[in-house]
Amino acid sequence: MTTLPEKTTRSLGLVIDLDTCVGCHACVISCKGWNTENYGAPLSDQDPYGADPSGTFLNRVHSYEVQPETGPAQLVHFPKSCLHCEDAPCVTVCPTGASYKRVEDGIVLVNESDCIGCGLCAWACPYGARELDLAEGVMKKCTLCVDRIYNENLPEEDRTPACVRTCPAGARHFGDLSDPDSDVSRLVAERGGIDLMPEQGTKPVNKYLPPRPKDGWQGEVDVLAPFLEPVAEEPRGFLAWIDKTLEKL
Amino acid sequence: MHPAPSIIAFTTFSGLGLGLLFWLGVDPDPPTGWSAFAFFLIGYLLAVGGLMASALHLGRPERALKAFTQWRSSWLSREAWTACAALVVMGVYAALLVFFGVQVHVLGWLGALLCLGTVFTTSMIYTQLKTVPRWHHWSTPVLFQLYALGGGALLSGRVTTGLVLIGLAALAQAGWWLAGDQRLAASGTSIETATGLGHIGKVRAFEPPHTGSNYLLREMVFVVARKHARKLRLIALGLMAVLPALLLLLPFGHWLALIAVLSHVAGVLVSRWLFFAEAEHVVGLYYGKR
Ligand code: SF4
Ligand code: SF4
Ligand code: SF4
Numbered sequence: 014m015t016t017l018p019e020k021t022t023r024s025l026g027l028v029i030d031l032d033t034c035v036g037c038h039a040c041v042i043s044c045k046g047w048n049t050e051n052y053g054a055p056l057s058d059q060d061p062y063g064a065d066p067s068g069t070f071l072n073r074v075h076s077y078e079v080q081p082e083t084g085p086a087q088l089v090h091f092p093k094s095c096l097h098c099e100d101a102p103c104v105t106v107c108p109t110g111a112s113y114k115r116v117e118d119g120i121v122l123v124n125e126s127d128c129i130g131c132g133l134c135a136w137a138c139p140y141g142a143r144e145l146d147l148a149e150g151v152m153k154k155c156t157l158c159v160d161r162i163y164n165e166n167l168p169e170e171d172r173t174p175a176c177v178r179t180c181p182a183g184a185r186h187f188g189d190l191s192d193p194d195s196d197v198s199r200l201v202a203e204r205g206g207i208d209l210m211p212e213q214g215t216k217p218v219n220k221y222l223p224p225r226p227k228d229g230w231q232g233e234v235d236v237l238a239p240f241l242e243p244v245a246e247e248p249r250g251f252l253a254w255i256d257k258t259l260e261k262l
Numbered sequence: 263m264h265p266a267p268s269i270i271a272f273t274t275f276s277g278l279g280l281g282l283l284f285w286l287g288v289d290p291d292p293p294t295g296w297s298a299f300a301f302f303l304i305g306y307l308l309a310v311g312g313l314m315a316s317a318l319h320l321g322r323p324e325r326a327l328k329a330f331t332q333w334r335s336s337w338l339s340r341e342a343w344t345a346c347a348a349l350v351v352m353g354v355y356a357a358l359l360v361f362f363g364v365q366v367h368v369l370g371w372l373g374a375l376l377c378l379g380t381v382f383t384t385s386m387i388y389t390q391l392k393t394v395p396r397w398h399h400w401s402t403p404v405l406f407q408l409y410a411l412g413g414g415a416l417l418s419g420r421v422t423t424g425l426v427l428i429g430l431a432a433l434a435q436a437g438w439w440l441a442g443d444q445r446l447a448a449s450g451t452s453i454e455t456a457t458g459l460g461h462i463g464k465v466r467a468f469e470p471p472h473t474g475s476n477y478l479l480r481e482m483v484f485v486v487a488r489k490h491a492r493k494l495r496l497i498a499l500g501l502m503a504v505l506p507a508l509l510l511l512l513p514f515g516h517w518l519a520l521i522a523v524l525s526h527v528a529g530v531l532v533s534r535w536l537f538f539a540e541a542e543h544v545v546g547l548y549y550g551k552r
Contacts, residue, residue, distance in 0.1 A: 016334060016335045031459075038471075041471070065474060065475070066474045067472075067474045067475050067476050067477075068476070069477065070471075070472075070476070073471035073472065074471050075467065075469070075470065075471050075548055075549075076467075076468045076469040077453075077457055077459060077465050077466065077467060077468055078465070078466045078467075078468040079459050079462045079463045079464065079465050079466075080463045080464045080466070081462055081463035082463060086463075087462065087463075088468060089457070089459060091457060093471075093548065102391075102392065102393070105335045105336065106335075106336055106337070106338065106387075106390065106391075107332060107335075107336055107338075108328075108329040108330075108331070108332050108336045108338035108339035108342065109325070109328040109329055109331060109332060109339075110328070110331050110332050111328075127325070127328055128321075128322065128325075129320050129321065129322045129323070129325045129326055129328060129329060130320050130321020130322045131319075131320055131321075131329070131338065132319070132321070132481065133338055133387070135477070135478075135481065135482070136263070136391055136393065136394070136481075136482065136543070137390075137391055137392075137393060138393065138545075139392070139393045139451070139544045139545060140545065140548075141478045141482070141545035141548060144476065144477040144478065145321055145477055145481075146321075147477070149321070150320075150321025150322045151321055151322060152321075207458040208458070209455075209456060209457070209458055210451055210455050210456055210544065211455070212449070212450045212451055212455060213392055213393070213451065213544070214392070221458055223458060223459070223461070223462075224459075224462070
């Protein structure tokens with residue numbers, strides 16, 4: 014049924030730290046690796062080695078330049094996948110019931126054997142978190158690695174989403190955001206985690222931690238600085254001669 | 263949004279067909295016999311043809327029947343129901359009229375209501391999308407109804423009613439375009455809210471996540487040829503309203519009426535192309551596009 018649950022028991026999701034993400038795309042690759050081999054249809058590529066390659070990905074990393082009023086611009090790497098919204102518009106538009114939000118953990122999933130590939134859910138998502146697989150004709154999206162997080166066949170440290178497990182910078186955190194005492198909720202409270210496009214009214218579960226303010230150099234002079242003064246302002250000797258000669262030419 | 267030919271054909275032709283069926287349903291003195299057969303056939307070819315075209319853009323058309331299950335929440339599912347109900351009820355009404363010369367008014371009115379209901383549910387599929395501010399407004403269903411009623415009236419040979427409705431549709435369309443141009447800005451969604459980085463400063467998309475294209479860009483970030491939008495708007499209005507009006511106000515002749523109808527259909531097709539091509543989906547903001 015594609016009506017949304019009144020309330021979910023837990024709200025599993027990701028917290029993404031924009032301060033630490035280095036934009037390496039490792040999470041993109043590990044996501045594609047895991048999800049092409051496991052739950053549901055593989056994530057196909059079209060013309061992968063040709064002139065115009067494209068393919069299905071569930072997680073993509075953008076990069077933005079932010080220019081403050083004063084000072085240098087900042088570069089922010091910005092991973093984006095399904096935010097498992099509480100008020101998920103992608104679920105209610107679905108005509109077949111293929112899209113649903115789970116009551117037990119809040120994960121938004123697609124039942125691929127019911128999906129007719131109409132694409133309307135992708136239109137309804139403001140974040141571009143759903144992609145129609147061209148080979149399979151069904152909608153693909155982040156499953157929060159539902160086949161890892163409860164998987165007793167995996168060692169305990171691997172029971173997190175593939176992207177979280179892979180991130181070399183520790184920029185991705187996974188947990189229950191409905192529990193105010195969970196690690197992820199405390200992190201969000203401490204760092205002032207935010208919602209993307211709050212005005213769209215989707216109430217995303219995933220949160221983003223904004224970049225911390227940059228250090229400035231103003232007023233900081235190191236004790237050794239005087240020794241690093243440039244020594245020769247004007248060229249002398251041979252260089253001075255070349256300089257003058259070239260000037261005359 | 264990507265102006266897929268299948269969806270443009272679907273909304274245009276099914277709208278016209280359902281509009282024609284509406285007028286046949288409410289007609290107190292409808293055609294009978296073979297002439298009724300011809301009118302209903304045209305209505306059905308347009309409506310059913312349009313609906314078939316819409317099935318073409320599905321990734322898995324063989325499962326299309328599943329789309330009937332979620333009428334409680336999904337406008338697309340409601341559209342599937344109203345379309346079938348309209349076609350069945352009008353079918354019975356038409357059969358009685360054509361083969362037995364019997365007119366059951368209640369059926370005609372019910373069918374007509376269901377026809378308008380189908381056009382309404384179709385328009386709500388687009389109107390409900392908050393992600394496309396240009397569509398997300400009550401005026402979108404009004405516009406769709408005017409197009410269907412006006413085109414249907416023309417097809418059914420109601421010249422005066424048709425012209426009045428087409429004139430109204432043209433006015434509504436012009437207003438919808440002008441107001442629509444402001445709606446993305448008015449929605450409050452920007453690259454700053456999309457990234458949540460607005461408190462630091464001005465945000466610019468620096469590097470996209472992928473070097474090639476992808477489903478999102480192909481489907482929702484269609485920006486090619488928007489530069490001709492202004493000209494195309496004028497062409498659409500000219501073809502759908504001005505030219506048919508001129509042709510029909512001339513001393514009435516059947517072939518002039520035929521050209522008027524064809525011109526109207528061409529104009530509606532152009533305006534539907536613009537309906538999709540000009541619609542900005544907010545996901546484009548993540549790519550620094552609109
Ligand atoms: S991010 Fe998009 S796909 Fe995911 S739940 Fe929200 S609206 Fe749906
Ligand atoms: S593409 Fe599939 S999951 Fe999405 S709305 Fe259509 S049927 Fe539902
Ligand atoms: S793996 Fe971690 S650091 Fe690398 S792009 Fe993904 S979130 Fe950023």
